[in-house]
Amino acid sequence: MRKLKMGMIGGGKNAFIGAIHRIAANMDGLVELHCGAFSSNPEISKESGKELFLRDEKCYNSYEEMIVTESLLPQDQRMDFVTIVTPNFAHFKPALMALDHGFHVLIDKPMTLTLDEAKQLQQKVKETGLVLCLTHTYSGYPMVKQARKMVADGTLGKIRKVMVEYNQGWLTSLSENDGNKQAVWRTDPSKSGIAGCMGDIGTHAAQLAEYISGLKITKLCADINIVVEGRKLDDDGNVLLKFDNGANGILVATQIATGEENALKIKIYGEKAGLEWHQMEPNSLIIKWPDAPTQIYRAGENYLSNIAKSNTRTPSGHPEGYLEAFANIYRNFALTLSSKLDGKEPTEAMLDFPTVDDGVRGMAFIENVIASGKSDQKWFDFKI
Structure with missing residues (x-):
């Protein structure tokens, strides 16, 4: 050792x-x-x-x-x-x-x-x-792992709908022209590739949706936008999704949502229950029932799954944040x-x-989303 x-x-x-x-x-x-x-x-x-x-x-x-x-x-x-x-x-x-x-x-x-x-x-x-x-x-957050485990255990029943959004506001102006080094390379096709927002944060949203749900995206229909005039790559987009179990979904990724910080959130709905998690409030996982009060699961508590507890570093009530997930x-x-x-x-x-397999799916997501966004065709098969 x-x-x-x-x-x-x-x-x-x-x-x-x-x-x-x-x-x-x-x-x-x-x-x-x-x-x-x-x-x-x-x-x-x-x-x-x-x-x-x-x-x-x-x-x-x-x-x-x-x-x-x-x-x-x-x-x-x-x-x-x-x-x-x-x-x-x-x-x-x-x-x-x-x-x-x-x-x-x-x-x-x-x-x-x-x-x-x-x-x-x-x-x-x-x-x-x-x-x-x-x-x-x-995917390193303990309550994300709790959510994944509950879906896998059938707590939500068959998954019907996945809604994931990643809202940022740091590119609401043409900051790549104002000396912002992060903006310079992330909006440059020679350094970032064919996608801006969708490559930078859209891939995070897609990976999180597949990780928690256990499903794979099979089809998509994308609306890709360059909102800030003069920008070379997308800074906003909306994507309709189809998953391999028949569920449908919506993915929103934008970097021109004025006033937003790092607002990644996901909602997943099954036949029996739904769940909700927000990256900026990472210690809480919300579970919603049709015939019982809403529950809030909290990081660090003994009632969590072993996988969530083994990825928790601090006693309950202490934030389990970005660094800990990393x-x-x-x-x-x-x-x-x-x-x-x-x-x-x-x-x-x-x-x-x-x-590496997640990496391949991430690049496939980028290329399929951009192709869909440039086309008048409604649905694109998720090709790898």
């Missing part, structure tokens, strides 16, 4: 998501930052590594240098996995190279720039037997890798994190 050694690509100075990853990775003491290529600028990469107290030789000028150099070291001296926290366009090549050199991969979503690239990573994972984890953070994904990924290194089979609980 030992800590896993993490190599980080991206996430250097002034990159907010790199710090989020490092906090999440460190929360359970299972992972240590071993090395990094923190920027495409070698000087910034070196400076970033020094600020993180890494030795000079572990602060690499490029991800290529890091992957090759680390792969030549003895097993007990090299990194165990690579975390990729770059913009979308810089996901595929380092991920593929890491897998080719025998390293497991943890990567931000969307997984790649295109569906074809996603399929290539999926094939490489199958060939190598390595693990790829995708950071769909919201850390749950890192922990399960780390426990899976440690089990594999020990020659053991990971448990079902350990394997509870988004994988």
Whole structure:
């Protein structure tokens, strides 16, 4: 038993998501930052590594240098996995190279720039037997896991309708022209891909709908919009959904909802009951009955399922937030890798994190939604 050694690509100075990853990775003491290529600028990469107290030789000028150099070291001296926290366009090549050199991969979503690239990573994972984890953070919340368990146990009965919305307001103006670095790359087709809002947050909404419901999207009908004049990619959209059990759904994703912060919420209705969860009030899961008062399940309570309790870090009444959910994904990924290194089979609980298959479905969602939005055809089959 030992800590896993993490190599980080991206996430250097002034990159907010790199710090989020490092906090999440460190929360359970299972992972240590071993090395990094923190920027495409070698000087910034070196400076970033020094600020993180890494030795000079572990602060690499490029991800290529890091992957090759680390792969030549003895097993007990090299990194165990690579975390990729770059913009979308810089996901595929380092991920593929890491897998080719025998390293497991943890990567931000969307997984790649295109569906074809996603399929290539999926094939490489199958060939190598390595693990790829995708950071769909919201599936790490304990009450999301409680919701998933209740659906799987039949508490809601057969699912009839899924309603998920992700409302933000940070792109209500053309902030990419005002020096907002996050807006600059997220609205640039060369860096973000063919989708803006739908790739950035629509994929989170779609993944959450499938994760909790246990269903798969089979058809969709999309209305995709560029609301702010001068923007190159979508900043708003509405999608009708059909699921593989016959249920229907609605997905709304927008970044021009003035005044909204990070308002991800989901409602799922079955024959017996309905449920509701809000990301900005993550400790509560609401269960609605046709013939009984509404119930509110709370994080940290003994009546919750084992899977929810095992992903809860604080006593009841303490917020289980974004960082903790992120850390749950890192922990399960780390426990899976440690089990594999020990020659053991990971448990079902350990394997509870988004994988390369979720990444492929995410890219398929993007490409199908954008194609539907550009077409006059009402329904599109969800093609992968």
